Amino acid sequence: MPELPEVETVRTGLAPVMEGQVITRTLVNRPDLRWPFPDNMAARLSGARIERLRRRSKYILADLDRGETLLIHLGMSGRMLVSGDPLGRFVHDHPAPEKHDHVVFDMENGARVTFNDPRRFGAMDLMATATADMHKLLAVLGPEPLGNGFSESHLTGALRGRSMPIKSALLDQKIVAGLGNIYVCEALFRGGIHPARRASRIAEKRIAALVPIIRDVLGEAITAGGSSLRDFRQADGELGYFQHSFDVYGREGAPCKTPGCSETVRRIVQSGRSSFYCRRCQR
DNA sequence: ATGGGGGCCTGCCGGC
DNA sequence: TGCCGGCAGGCCCCCA
Numbered sequence: 001m002p003e004l005p006e007v008e009t010v011r012t013g014l015a016p017v018m019e020g021q022v023i024t025r026t027l028v029n030r031p032d033l034r035w036p037f038p039d040n041m042a043a044r045l046s047g048a049r050i051e052r053l054r055r056r057s058k059y060i061l062a063d064l065d066r067g068e069t070l071l072i073h074l075g076m077s078g079r080m081l082v083s084g085d086p087l088g089r090f091v092h093d094h095p096a097p098e099k100h101d102h103v104v105f106d107m108e109n110g111a112r113v114t115f116n117d118p119r120r121f122g123a124m125d126l127m128a129t130a131t132a133d134m135h136k137l138l139a140v141l142g143p144e145p146l147g148n149g150f151s152e153s154h155l156t157g158a159l160r161g162r163s164m165p166i167k168s169a170l171l172d173q174k175i176v177a178g179l180g181n182i183y184v185c186e187a188l189f190r191g192g193i194h195p196a197r198r199a200s201r202i203a204e205k206r207i208a209a210l211v212p213i214i215r216d217v218l219g220e221a222i223t224a225g226g227s228s229l230r231d232f233r234q235a236d237g238e239l240g241y242f243q244h245s246f247d248v249y250g251r252e253g254a255p256c257k258t259p260g261c262s263e264t265v266r267r268i269v270q271s272g273r274s275s276f277y278c279r280r281c282q283r
Numbered sequence: 284a285t286g287g288g289g290g291c292c293t294g295c296c297g298g299c
Numbered sequence: 300t301g302c303c304g305g306c307a308g309g310c311c312c313c314c315a
Binding site: 034075076077100117118119120121162163164168271272 | 291292
């Protein structure tokens, strides 16, 4: 589901109701998601104050006042739903629990944050805040695409001599963190690069041009509140609307959006995942 | 060392 | 109405 813009949208929505708040109660309804939960997770969270909600790539990180950090990954279908009344102006009942509500956080301000994830590709873990960067899942990540570490020299250097398709390279979180299937397809369309083209066979100028393109695509998607496909909701339950701006993703058979181009969007499968592109505009 | 594919899960949709 | 195949935003891990 969620790529960087969706995760950032969720983080932005959760921050006002979770930052600075004590988790008064944590309910854990099963032993694991993709991996077992850390030992005593409910007890280690309950009573802790969330000092800050951060994002690294597609991970949400909650720094606690106990020197630990909670890591949350939404996988493909994970959602964080907020209910209750954080401002305390009204009395709100919480909605009835739903299938796949795996973890529930009750906050001191009355808000309830429910992690719901039908496919359970998501994850949670706890680690020492001081060494969070060294966590197995975070240590391997490449630079943040919206940060200074993601530069033209970084990308051209990382792709130099790589024989893999550019699509696979941009999905590789070690090369750049946070991109997923949607935004790679969109960036390659804007960059005029065929998704199956081998990275080593793309002129460095064209690789370099992808850097501002990737930043633009992600930035526009964040501004739009992410892309709502099957089950993505912002933390407040609202739908993002960037999906209306897709040039190619999910548009197989529809006309290419390049002015004057008469081609239709094609779909191919690369390492098991759909790539959408225009065969005339992308080479 | 690199890169490709399997597998993890559930839900939904279209076709028959 | 029901069943089946295909598909879905991610990513670890194994194998060649």
